[in-house]
Amino acid sequence: MSEIVGxxxxxSVELGLDAGRRAESRMLVDGALVPAAxxxxxxxxxxxTGMVLGATAAAGSExxxxxxxxxxxxxxxxxxxxxxxxxxxCLEQLQAALEAEKxxxxxxxxAEAGCxxxxxxxxxxxxxxxxxxxxPMRLIEEFAWERTLDGGGLFGDRNVRTVIQEPxxxxxxxxxxxxxxxxxxxxLGPALAAGNTVVLKPDPHTPWNATxxxxxxxxxxxxxxxxxxIVPTPSNEVAALLATDPxxxxxxxxxxxxxxxxxxxxGADTMKRTFLELGGKSALIVLPDADPVAAxxxxxxxxxHAGQACAATTRMLVHxxxxxxxxxxxxxxxxxxxxxxxxxxxxLVGPLISPAAQRRVLDACTRxxxxxxxxxxxxxxxxMPPDLSGGNWFSPTVFACxxxxxxxxxxxxFGPVLVMIPFVDDEDAxxxxxxxxxxxxxxVLSGSAERGAAIARRVRTGAIGVNGGMFYxxxxxxxxxxxxxxxxxxxxxxxxxYLETKTLAHRTPRQR
Numbered sequence: 001m002s003e004i005v006g007x008x009x010x011x012s013v014e015l016g017l018d019a020g021r022r023a024e025s026r027m028l029v030d031g032a033l034v035p036a037a038x039x040x041x042x043x044x045x046x047x048x049t050g051m052v053l054g055a056t057a058a059a060g061s062e063x064x065x066x067x068x069x070x071x072x073x074x075x076x077x078x079x080x081x082x083x084x085x086x087x088x089x090c091l092e093q094l095q096a097a098l099e100a101e102k103x104x105x106x107x108x109x110x111a112e113a114g115c116x117x118x119x120x121x122x123x124x125x126x127x128x129x130x131x132x133x134x135x136p137m138r139l140i141e142e143f144a145w146e147r148t149l150d151g152g153g154l155f156g157d158r159n160v161r162t163v164i165q166e167p168x169x170x171x172x173x174x175x176x177x178x179x180x181x182x183x184x185x186x187x188l189g190p191a192l193a194a195g196n197t198v199v200l201k202p203d204p205h206t207p208w209n210a211t212x213x214x215x216x217x218x219x220x221x222x223x224x225x226x227x228x229x230i231v232p233t234p235s236n237e238v239a240a241l242l243a244t245d246p247x248x249x250x251x252x253x254x255x256x257x258x259x260x261x262x263x264x265x266x267g268a269d270t271m272k273r274t275f276l277e278l279g280g281k282s283a284l285i286v287l288p289d290a291d292p293v294a295a296x297x298x299x300x301x302x303x304x305h306a307g308q309a310c311a312a313t314t315r316m317l318v319h320x321x322x323x324x325x326x327x328x329x330x331x332x333x334x335x336x337x338x339x340x341x342x343x344x345x346x347x348l349v350g351p352l353i354s355p356a357a358q359r360r361v362l363d364a365c366t367r368x369x370x371x372x373x374x375x376x377x378x379x380x381x382x383x384m385p386p387d388l389s390g391g392n393w394f395s396p397t398v399f400a401c402x403x404x405x406x407x408x409x410x411x412x413x414f415g416p417v418l419v420m421i422p423f424v425d426d427e428d429a430x431x432x433x434x435x436x437x438x439x440x441x442x443x444v445l446s447g448s449a450e451r452g453a454a455i456a457r458r459v460r461t462g463a464i465g466v467n468g469g470m471f472y473x474x475x476x477x478x479x480x481x482x483x484x485x486x487x488x489x490x491x492x493x494x495x496x497x498y499l500e501t502k503t504l505a506h507r508t509p510r511q512r
Contacts, residue, residue, distance in 0.1 A: 023108060027057045027232055028214030030070035031225025037062045042234045044207060047114035047351040048342055050390030056207040059233040064199075064241045067229035071170045071197040072247040074226030081167050081195040088140045090223045091192060095133045097220035098213075102129060105181065105209060113177060113206045114351040114392075115305050116342045123182050123472065131474035132185035132490075136193035139495055158508040165499045167195030168273055169249030172242035174263075175210065176255045177203035177353045178308040178414075183254045183277075184210060186474065186489050188228070191252065194498040199229045199248070201239055203255075205353050207232040243267045250498070251275070254310075257412070257438075257483050275487035275497050277310070277479050279412040280440030283433035284313035285455060287426070288321055289447030292329070294468065298443060299330045299418060303337050303349050303396045307416040308357075310484075311441035311463070315409060317429050320422040327400050327420050331377040334396040334418070339382055349416055352392040361394050361415030368408035373419070374400040404432045412438070426451070430458045439481030441471075462488070 025041065026033040034057075035041075041055035059067075074080055080087065098105070106120040115124050149161040173187040180202060191198050202210035214230035217223050233239055242248055243266035250273040251263050260276040267274055286295045295318075302312050318326045342350035352358045358381065365379040378397030397417040401409045409419045423429040433442065442464040446452035452466040462480040463471040471478070477491035488494045 023054055023208045024211040024215040025054065025056050026211065026214070027059055027063065027067075028211075028218055028228065028230040029063065029067045030229070031218065031223075033215060033218050036060055037066075042204060042232075044112055044205075046111050046391075047205070047353050048111075048388060048391040050355075050392075053111055053208075056204075056211060056232050058235070059231045059238055060235070061238055061241060064231055064233070064238050065245070067199045067231045068170065068241070068245050068247050070226030071199050071229055072226075074224055075167070075169055075197040078224045078227075080197065080224055080227050084140050084195075086222070086224075087193055087195065088137055090221050090227075091133050091137050091189070093221040094213075094217065094223075095129075095137075097216045098129060098133075101212070101216065105212060108208050108212065109181060109206075110342050112208050113180060114342050114353065115179075116347045116350045117345060118347070119305055123179055125181055127472065128182040128185045128474075132182070133189045135474035135490075136189040136495060139190075139492075140193050143492075143495065160506045160508065162504045162506070164502045164504055165496075166502055168498055168500050169196060170247060171196045171198045171250045171252055171498065172248045173198050173200040174239070174242065174251070174253045174255065175200065175202050177205040178305065178310075180206045180209050183489075184213065186494075187252050187254075189474070190490075190495045191498045192228070194495060196250070196498055197227045199231060199242060201242060202230070202232050204232065204234040240266055243272065244270070246270045248272065252498075253277070254489070257485075260485065273497070275479075275489070276485040277487075277489050278440075278483065278485040279414075279438060280310045280312070280480065280484050281315060281410060281412055281436050281438045282311060282313045282441040282443070282461065283315045283317055283436075283459065284442070285317045285423075285429045285433060285444045285459075286319070286326065287429075287444070287446040287451065287455075288319040290445035291447070292326070295326065295445055296329060296333050298445060298468075300333060300337060300348070302418045303334065303416045306349050306352050306394060308353065308414055310412075311478075313441065313443050314413065314418060315404075315433075315436075316418055316420045317423050317432055318420060319429075320424055323400075323420070323422040327376055327398070330418065330420065331398045334377055334398055337396045339393060339395060340384070341388060349394075349396060352394055352415060355392055357414065358392040358394060361413055361417065364408060364411065364413050364415075365397060365399075365417065368399055368401075368406065371406050371408065372403070373406055373408050376400055376420075378416070404435055410436060426455055430455060433459045433461075437483040440479075440484035 036057045040058040042058045252275045254277040257278040260278045339349040376398040378395040439461040444452040477488035477493040479488035
């Protein structure tokens with residue numbers, strides 16, 4: 001990888017980080033940066049090369065229990081849940097420290113996540129750094145923490161009721177590998193601003209962005225010990241403690257639908273509140289009067305970061321009258337999209353996160369051909385230069401699929417794979433779009449904004465754009481219908497899910 005991975009064993013040299021800002025291997029537990037109690041570590045490998053970048057502390061059950069205990073104590077015994085001024089001050093300090101290390105954070109992400117450097121200016125770093133903490137900081141001052149209801153007394157007495165919003169308690173925040181900083185900050189921001197304490201578990205493929213945050217908190221902020229704990233682990237059994245430990249009040253998870261279901265089951269015995277932002281198979285509906293150039297540009301979106309985006313519009317629904325022409329144009333465009341070193345500015349398709357992910361995408365494409373879907377281009381592991389031959393690469397892929405019920409048109413692939421499906425009319429387009437167990441995102445392209453909006457309103461999905469409209473923002477709730485999740489991230493709705501509601505009633509006897 002250009003200017004990312006070198007030949008030495010020192011992470012700071014391999015990554016080209018600024019002096020004194022090495023990749024952090026330790027976890028943050030109860031305010032201290034510590035190794036695992038057992039001394040265990042796990043490798044952090046670069047998905048573009050397969051080379052080991054360095055090691056990270058591998059939390060065991062003892063470490064996870066200590067982190068949960070610290071978060072519980074910080075919530076139960078400190079002023080954090082009630083001191084809004086302290087919460088705002090600590091978040092402001094964290095914001096400033098993150099901005100000071102923005103360059104290193106981006107360099108680290110390109111290396112460990114394999115995200116193209118061009119994505120740093122959008123959802124990987126710049127967008128969340130601009131809003132994800134600042135918006136909930138504003139809500140600390142602006143949110144309606146209490147409201148009064150008058151009336152409703154018995155026997156002529158006056159009954160005054162106060163509705164109070166209070167933090168949930170200890171939040172387990174479990175983050176994915178595809179947009180780790182964006183998800184992490186959009187969990188921490190509202191959870192902490194609302195007064196909760198947090199145990200955060202990063203994905204084991206991308207631990208360093210989270211451990212860096214732990215070091216920043218320890219060195220540059222006044223967060224009381226235990227308010228934020230960062231616990232990396234490659235062990236599913238250790239991670240599962242977050243869902244079963246009765247000291248944890250809420251699970252906030254972003255990842256696959258399969259894991260989300262498991263967390264719901266594990267958390268049921270202790271009645272944990274659960275926020276799940278899960279998978280998707282979103283539809284891009286291209287009406288016959290849509291701008292064809294905009295359609296090609298939107299289709300290519302599935303290739304950004306090798307298609308590792310839950311909201312990617314991986315089903316492209318095209319009117320039958322222009323379907324073959326559009327399919328040919330999309331395939332030709334995909335064949336020109338560069339696949340390669342994510343550190344280079346022109347790269348759109350970087351590596352998949354792991355060899356297992358690469359095998360999963362290849363298997364899905366092989367099965368699709370056997371099922372009768374028509375492979376137009378891609379569907380293979382490309383030949384790469386020697387310095388990238390150990391990476392997890394996959395070619396931009398286009399399938400034409402007459403049957404929208406085939407697995408390739410129904411299952412989340414999480415790779416640079418687009419499935420094109422013809423439709424007859426607007427009614428048929430809506431039917432196909434809604435023929436999915438998912439409902440996370442979507443898009444409509446039309447020459448008529450009114451027609452596009454009318455179709456968008458009928459699609460059962462949590463967020464949808466018309467003619468390039470972008471729904472992303474810290475103030476905009478994001479989440480899914482059906483198997484795409486429970487609850488919302490961001491916005492007032494996302495902030496409120498980290499709160500409990502208490503009704504306090506005062507009885508005032510009538511005057512005699």
